[in-house]
Amino acid sequence: MGKRRRVADERRKTRPAVVVGGMIAVVVGGAGVGAYALYGGGAVADERTQTAAADGTAKAVKTGPLSAEEVTTAAGAFLTAWQRGEVDEAAAATDDATAARKLLAGYRKDAHIKDATFTPGTPKGAEVPFSVKATVAYDKLSEPLAYDSALTVVRRAGDGEPVVAWRPSVVHPDLKDGDTLVTGEAGTPPVKALDRDGGELTAESYPSLGTVLDGLREKYGETAGGKAGIELRVIRGKESKSADRTLVELSEGTPGTVRTTLNPTLQAAAEEQVAKKARASVAVLRPSTGEILAVANSSKGFNTALQGSLAPGSTMKVVTASLLIEKGLASANKAHPCPKFFTYGGWKFQNLDKFEIKGGTFKASFGRSCNTAFISQAPELDDDSLTKQTQQVFGLGLNNWSVGVPTFDGSVPVQSHAQMAASLIGQGGVRMNPLNMASVSATVKAGVFRQPYLVPPEVDRRTLATAPRAMSSGTLSQLRELMAHTAVYGTAAEAMAGVGGDIGAKTGSAEVDGQKKPNGWFTAYRGDLAAAGVVQAGGHGGSTAGPIVASLLKLGG
Known part of the structure; x- marks a missing residue:
């Protein structure tokens, strides 16, 4: 991790005043640990309602939006107490004193963080960003610590007083419920x-x-x-x-040494591609082996490509198409319905822009991503049909992958009525990530599921997951024909232009409640490469995730 750094013991002779949302916060002394004295003018404007106290008298309960002064004062009271090391007082300034007290006490006792100073930034409504500068000291060792965090002020239930909404990320942005900060001999070597x-x-x-x-x-x-x-x-x-x-x-x-399957050229290219879009993720596999060649995310801190749990939209139609073909409910070159609407389970489903295909084949419906072509077959399926197909043929949703790092292995729960129908087009309760959907394309290309892995199994002699069965040769050839048609003539054609050789692709757009644009998905293969990507809130998959995936397939491997 680089050369060991030396920390100089810095002591300030004077402490500057800082501006907190238009108010003056003066850091006052005391053994290297300051405190905030907040000064502000004007009465706090709020609404009050009257409730009965235990003695029968009226008790005012503050309601209504928080004023700027309330936000600044509540934030300052919490940060001041925390900086002074007054854990009980700081915890009492939150809406969950018990949880706050435990983590704040551990900040010094377990994490060995001392001489912390907190500098508030300009509030954004009820949120107050702040920066932290401190020292981590353990035995005779010490290192500087600096990071940014934020807190949110809310009204406390019962009396309406402004307090800090407690969440672990207030202490450090990497902390989540149940996490702790600890300094000491690392239990795990690097x-x-x-x-x-x-x-x-x-x-x-x-x-x-x-x-x-x-x-x-x-x-x-x-x-x-x-x-x-x-x-x-x-x-x-x-x-x-x-x-x-x-x-x-x-x-x-x-450090010990661990060998991975990552391809440095593809990894660098994947990093470059996802950086062009916000909230983009991609994974690249080798179908013949299951090796993960690249994995990248534009958003840091959470590995959406390997651990994300998102509705995959119409990319799931690859799995559904294999199911329909196996059950004799569809055939690539036979006529198949694609009406404007289809109602099932009380829900009325439709296609993008309410298009329909009259007298078309299943291949035409797959290529244009016709929702009703799939929903119309829901009455012929059992509630668990798609779940079984996903698990038994594509190896997903069994929670048994051993990749070498934490992953989410996909989920297709058994559902009924409208939710079952929605799952056929990758909505409802279906959840996947780019690694899962790259594996779907890899299974089609290879003809059999091979569990993706980042660390070769011979490194630790672990056993990789297998699928209980494979598709029939007839189903497989039709599925490849559908994906090839989509890559050349269908919704994936624009993104896949210039990608030659043995190719196949499928686009997807997954609607998300409260999100203006859908998540854009794309999964494809070329030769012995398979890849999938998602751009959250990006729009249609062909124009968002498609170019990312196609650019990586062009590189070969």
Whole structure:
């Protein structure tokens, strides 16, 4: 993790005043730990309602929107108490004193953070951003700590007083419910991750790999031959699926070595592609083996590509099409209905812009992503038909993948009525991520499910998941024909233009409640590469995720 840094003991002779939302916050002294004295003018404008107190007298309860002064004063009271180390007082300034007290007390006792100063920024409504500067000190070691966080002021239930809405991210933005901050000898030694060519993988070179490297350390740190150092770490709660994370290293450990399947050329290209769009994620696989060649996300901190749980929209029609063909409910070149509307389970389903295809084939419906062509077959299916197809043929939704880092393995719950119909087009309760949907394309290309993996199974002799059965040769050939048609003549044609060879693709747009634009999805294969991507709130998959996936397929592998 680089050379050990030396920390100079800095002591201020004077403490500057800072402006807090138009009010003056003066840092006043005391053993290197300041406090905020807030000064402001004007009465707090709020609405009050009257409730009966225990003694029968009227008790005023504050209601209505928070004033700027209330927000600033509540935030200042909390930060002042926290900075002084007055844990009980700081916890009492929140809406959950019990939870706050535990984490705030651990800030000094367990995380060994001292001399903390908190500088508020300009409030944005009820939210107050603030910066933190402190020192992590353990035995004779110390390192500086600096980060940004934020808090939100709300009215407390019962009396309406303004208090800080308690959540762990107030203490540190990486903290979630159940997580803690701990400084000491890291329980897990560090690892040096290598790409398939032997080059070192670092978060500095590949920003998307931060969570991947954390996951590799958690799984292989104890067995890779390294030695732990002294670190400030986020220790995840029992229910968390994320790996522990190092925030500050006070003394270097000796890393062990872990080899991965990542292709440095594809990984660099994937990083570059997702950086062009907000909330974009992509995963690239080798169908013949299941090796993960690249994984990238434009948003840092959560690995949507491997751990996301999103409705995949019409990319799920690849799985549904295989089901319909197997059951004799559809055939690539036979006539198939694609009406403007189809009602099932009390819901009225329609196609984009209410289009219809008269006298068309199932291939035409698949290529144009006709929703009603799939929904119209719901009456002929059992509630668990799609769930079984997804699990038994595509190896998804069984929660048994062993990739080498934490992953979400997809979910297609058994549903009925309208929700079952919606699941046929990748909505309802269906949840996937780019790794899952890249695996779907890889299964079509390879003809059999091969579990994706980032660390070769021979490294730790683990067993990879398998699917109970494969598609028939007839179903497989029709499914490849559908995806090839879509890549050349259908909704994926524009994105796949210039991608030659043996290709297949499917677009998707997944509606999300409260979101103006749908999540754009795209899954495709070319030769011995398969990839899938999503751009959240980006719009239609062909024009958002499509170019990302197509550009990576062009690189080969």
